[in-house]
Amino acid sequence: MTREIHGTVADGFEMVREEFAAFAAGELPDYEGQLCAYVHGRKVVDLWAGEGNDAESLHGVFSSTKGAAHLVVALLVQDGTLELDRKVTYYWPEFGTDGKAALTLRDLLTHRAGLIGLDAGFTRDELADDRAIAERLADQRPFWRPGTAFGYHALVIGALTGEVVRRATGRTLQEVYEERVRAPYGLDFFLGLPEGLEPRFRSVQPMAPTATQQALLDATPTGPHTLASIAFNTHVPDPGELVDYPNSRTVRAKGPASAGGVAAARGLAGMYAAAISEVAGRPPLLKPDTIAEVGQIHSVGYDLVARTHRAFGLGFQATADAWYPFLGAGTFGHSGAGGSQAFADPRSGLAYGYTRRRMAFPGGAAPENERLVRAVHCAALAA
Template sequence: MSGVPNEVRGVVAEGYEEVREAFATVVAQERPDYAGQLAAYVRGRQVVDLWAGPETDGVDGDTLFGVFSSTKGAAHLVVALLVQDGVLELDRPVASYWPEFAAGGKEGVTLRQVLAHQAGLIGADTGFTPEELADDRALAARLAAHRPYWRPGAAFGYHALTIGALTGEVVFRTTGRTLQQVYEERIRAPYGLGFFLGLPEEQEHRFRSLLPMDPTPEQRAELGAVPQGPATLEAISFNTHGEHPTDLEALPNSRLVRAKGPASVGGVASARGLAGMYAAAVGVLGGGHAPLLKADTVAEFGQVHAHGIDVVARTPAAFVLGFQDPTVRYPWLGAGSFGHSGAGGSQAFADPRAGLAYGYTRRRFAYPGGAAPENVELVAAVHRAATR
């Protein structure tokens, strides 16, 4: 840990000075070893490009961190593109693409239901091995034969570790390419994004390992007071119930996970990469790039499909198609916003009505898990500046 005070580096555009101030406040309130990044695009230009971290760690704007479920945003941008191309149909049964999926009473489950976390296929009774969780096709083979944990369409619940494998297998069955390959060929490489689903060995030098959550005694007591059960829907969804319980914090530090880039949780990214992907999706990246998604596709995938109590997390939630509805956490964002947070604290989204794309990463797993609390102030500052 460096003894030198952590400093904010990078630039903001004129009119976004309050964003730098808000980020500096975050850095000042964190531990001295805090490392994180903040980036935003607004109507065709990058207006925020900030980072902080001990100089001894070599963190800069291109550094890559594990972004957990923010990976789901990249995965389902691939699905949105294939729907836009006419390759996939949202209301077609998954089993028509993937016949083995029909087992266990799933023959009528549609791609739309899977994307809305309504399929009930959150895990397996006996759990998964670490090797299976790193390999979407192995995970899909296990899931195909499994019965749903609720009647598909009757409820929704967070498919934390499985949704990317489910949608990824549909992509593979229709294109002959893995979801990761399609993402690389159509999204990451053409736009030069620092957001990888499968990190090449030659890019490993950019990655910084995740640091575990370091709760205060009060926070530790709060975590200990949360009811835990060995076979609850939440335990099954996060694979903590079987013979090989998943240590969520350890996932991005596994070279196997980084190399394979499982589409639910295995991505590594910079804030530039997160924001840049959403900017490319809705056409606010600039540089002459055409939008990845047409307006009708953005509207379809930005519609709320599941809203109410998540039966896995037992908390209020809302999902659009394959993405979270970020207005649940940031209610000032425009209707039709879509994005995804990650367990370690990352957050990324697009607000098409404001012409805004946002990305935030941090190195240490944030308390209590999910989008780090500081995102509330950071998103508010960026949005105020963008819509002023």
């Protein structure tokens, strides 16, 4: 199949276009995707492909949303509004029940709270509402002793940290993000999509696993009461399909900070470029000490929820350790279940954003990102 590739690359980044074209033009069925990258604040890659898809199309980016949430927290820490080693109860007194009283904000951000979900689970409406999630989790007993281990708080971390933000500032995390990050840079990355922009949204589509992938799924231990099922809320009678989460207008409108964001690749890359580089005459959002803090690995090893090796910085994924070891130390970002990937590599000045419409297997960054990231990174180092 031949599929037209749109967009531009800067001189020296031609091989990125070649890699994008290789799979977009035939290796992936029904492909709709976007790729954008900046180096030291300059846009160097802006590509898209797929019928009905353009550079301004918006996709559900699932957990790449967490990058926006944690950038807000980083800014408030940088301001002195939040202190990482204060107890969460300093900001949110009701949180301190059932063994959670000693938990610090640092431990909460780094997936060490043990508060991955509810014994009884959440309703679909609750999962669209960060305030409802936070209120119910305040009374939940942790699933491991806080601070002793870590596990991915997939659907709740943004609500937990967002409640701390709300208590400290009187504003929701989404409001702070809009005011300090999205609006000033005109980013196509929304935590709460205005109704007037709905025509730009491309609904997430499922992708059937291959025979090999299905065999892997069948061999993976599952159960209705595992940590993973609680974390992903699949232990309730009618959990719904993950693919449908961003397809809900309620989710898109409220923009829950764990996984409800909607973005174009330009918005993902633009946010990380603004975080570490001068963009459009504006200084970087984060100071060097803050960049070092958020990229420093805080939790590494066996993830109790994912049941595999994982690494997290201060809320962000430690992208080099988790995905691409050729990237610079201190790279920070977050992938999403639909296949999106976004990060900043401060050492090379690279900011990267990728979206696609069809769900990736087995979740998280789509496999083609490895080739794309490598190509972009090599070109950035040579630039």
